[in-house]
Amino acid sequence: MKALKIPEAAIVRLSVYSRYLNQLEKNGVTTVSSIEIAEGVNNSPAQVRKDLAYFGEFGTRGVGYNVKDLNRHIIKILGLDMEWKVVIVGAGNLGSALTQYKGFHERGFNILAVFDNDVNKVGLMIGGIPILPSTRLAEFIKRESVQVGIVAVPAKYAQEVVDVMVEAGIKAILNFAPRVLSVPSHVEYRSVDLAVNLEVLTFNLVANK
Amino acid sequence: MKALKIPEAAIVRLSVYSRYLNQLEKNGVTTVSSIEIAEGVNNSPAQVRKDLAYFGEFGTRGVGYNVKDLNRHIIKILGLDMEWKVVIVGAGNLGSALTQYKGFHERGFNILAVFDNDVNKVGLMIGGIPILPSTRLAEFIKRESVQVGIVAVPAKYAQEVVDVMVEAGIKAILNFAPRVLSVPSHVEYRSVDLAVNLEVLTFNLVANK
DNA sequence: GACTGTGAAGCCATTCACAGCT
DNA sequence: AGCTGTGAATGGCTTCACAGTC
Numbered sequence: 411m412k413a414l415k416i417p418e419a420a421i422v423r424l425s426v427y428s429r430y431l432n433q434l435e436k437n438g439v440t441t442v443s444s445i446e447i448a449e450g451v452n453n454s455p456a457q458v459r460k461d462l463a464y465f466g467e468f469g470t471r472g473v474g475y476n477v478k479d480l481n482r483h484i485i486k487i488l489g490l491d492m493e494w495k496v497v498i499v500g501a502g503n504l505g506s507a508l509t510q511y512k513g514f515h516e517r518g519f520n521i522l523a524v525f526d527n528d529v530n531k532v533g534l535m536i537g538g539i540p541i542l543p544s545t546r547l548a549e550f551i552k553r554e555s556v557q558v559g560i561v562a563v564p565a566k567y568a569q570e571v572v573d574v575m576v577e578a579g580i581k582a583i584l585n586f587a588p589r590v591l592s593v594p595s596h597v598e599y600r601s602v603d604l605a606v607n608l609e610v611l612t613f614n615l616v617a618n619k
Numbered sequence: 620m621k622a623l624k625i626p627e628a629a630i631v632r633l634s635v636y637s638r639y640l641n642q643l644e645k646n647g648v649t650t651v652s653s654i655e656i657a658e659g660v661n662n663s664p665a666q667v668r669k670d671l672a673y674f675g676e677f678g679t680r681g682v683g684y685n686v687k688d689l690n691r692h693i694i695k696i697l698g699l700d701m702e703w704k705v706v707i708v709g710a711g712n713l714g715s716a717l718t719q720y721k722g723f724h725e726r727g728f729n730i731l732a733v734f735d736n737d738v739n740k741v742g743l744m745i746g747g748i749p750i751l752p753s754t755r756l757a758e759f760i761k762r763e764s765v766q767v768g769i770v771a772v773p774a775k776y777a778q779e780v781v782d783v784m785v786e787a788g789i790k791a792i793l794n795f796a797p798r799v800l801s802v803p804s805h806v807e808y809r810s811v812d813l814a815v816n817l818e819v820l821t822f823n824l825v826a827n828k
Numbered sequence: 829g830a831c832t833g834t835g836a837a838g839c840c841a842t843t844c845a846c847a848g849c850t
Numbered sequence: 851a852g853c854t855g856t857g858a859a860t861g862g863c864t865t866c867a868c869a870g871t872c
Binding site (some may be wrong): 652653654664668669671672676677678679680681682683684 | 829830831832833834
Binding site for chain 2 (some may be wrong): 416418421422424425426429430450451452487488489490494496502503504506507508510511512513514516517519557558564581582583584588589590592598599600602603604605606607608609610611612613614615616617618
C-alpha cells in the first residue's frame with residue numbers, strides 16, 4: 411500500500427513520460443531536465459518534478475535525470491517490469507484491433523486469447539492469437555491465472571462478461587463498451603468510452619463559438 | 620463563449636448521463652431523480668445536480684427531471700443536435716474498427732471517408748465507407764468542410780497527419796496514436812492512449828498489494 | 829414530503845518560489 | 851550557475867447542507 415495519496419492524473423502522466431523517455435533513449439540522449447520533459451509532453455517542469463517526487467529522488471541537482479535510469483524507475487512504478495496475462499472478450503472489429511494493437515505488446519502485455527460466442531469465429535486466429543468460445547472464459551482465466559481482462563463486446567452483454575471475469579478471479583478490467591458497469595471494489599476497473607471523447611470535442615466547438 | 624468555467628470532467632459526465640437517459644427512455648421511464656441518475660452512473664446526486672446546474676434549471680423541485688426533455692437538453696449542450704462531418708486517417712486495424720464503431724453513428728457523427736496511403740487499400744470500402752488516398756486528405760477536408768478528424772496511424776506519422784488536417788482548416792482532432800502531438804490552440808484536441816489505460820490498472824494492482 | 833438548485837465549506841491537485849546539492 | 855526536491859500558496863472541483871419550489 412502506498413504511503414501518500416497519489417493523484418490518478420499523475421499516473422497517467424508518468425505513463426506518458428515513459429513513452430517520451432523511450433523516444434529519447436532511441437535517439438541516444440542520456441540526460442534530460444524537467445524542463446525538457448515538460449516541453450516534450452506539454453506540461454510544466456514543476457508538474458514533472460512533483461510527479462516524480464511522489465516516488466523518490468531520481469535526479470541530480472544541477473544536472474537533471476539520467477534518461478535510462480529514470481525510464482527504468484517509471485516502468486517499475488507502473489508495474490511493467492513483470493508479465494501481465496491478458497484476455498480480450500469480443501472478436502468484433504474493436505476486439506480484433508485491440509488484439510493486434512502494438513502498443514500493448516510493446517509495453518509487455520501478453521494477450522493469451524480472445525473469446526467470442528460466434529461459432530464461425532471460434533478456432534480462427536487473430537494475429538497469431540486464438541479465438542476461443544466464451545463458454546470457456548471462466549475456466550481459462552482460472553487455469554492460466556489471467557490478471558487483466560479487456561471487454562470489447564456490445565454494451566448489452568458487457569455486464570455479464572464482467573460478472574464472469576470477476577467470478578473467475580480476475581484482478582483488473584478495462585472496458586470499452588459504452589455502458590456503466592458494476593464491478594466490486596477489489597477489482598481494478600477503468601472504462602474507455604470512445605464516443606465520449608468525440609463529444610467533449612464537439613461541446614468545446616459549440617461552446618467556444 | 621460560455622459565461623462560467625465548466626470543468627471538463629463535468630462534460631464527460633454529461634455525456635454519460637445522456638447515454639443512461641437513452642436507456643431509461645427505451646424502457647419507457649418518464650421521470651427520474653438526481654438520486655436515480657447518480658445510482659445509474661456511479662456518482663453522487665449532488666454531483667449530478669451541480670453538473671446540470673451549470674447549464675440551466677432542467678428539473679422540477681419535489682418531482683425530478685423529465686427523462687426525454689433532460690436528454691434533449693444534454694444533447695443540445697454537447698452539440699449533438701447538428702451534423703458533424705468526420706474523416707478517419709489510417710485504415711489499419713484500429714482505423715477500421717473506429718470506422719465501423721456503432722457508438723459514433725448512434726450519436727450522429729457522420730464518417731465520410733477513411734484515408735490511407737497503402738495503394739492496395741485505396742478504392743476498397745469499410746462498412747460502406749470509402750478508403751481514399753492520403754494525398755487527397757487536405758483537398759477533401761476543404762471541399763466537404765469536414766470539422767472533425769480522427770488519427771489512427773502509427774505514432775511516427777501522426778504529427779504529419781495532424782499538420783495536414785490543421786492546414787486544411789479542420790476544427791477538432793481526436794488522436795489515437797501513442798505520441799504527444801503539437802496542435803495549435805484554435806483547434807480542439809484530445810488524445811486517447813489505449814496503453815496508458817492498461818498501465819493505470821497495473822499501477823494500481825502493484826501499489827495496492 | 830420530496831427533490832431541485834446553490835452558496836459555502838472542504839478537499840485535492842497544480843503552481844510557486846526557494847532552499848539544497850552538484 | 852544550474853537544476854532538483856519540496857513546503858506553502860493558489861486555484862479548481864466536489865461535497866455539504868439548506869433554502870426554495872411543487
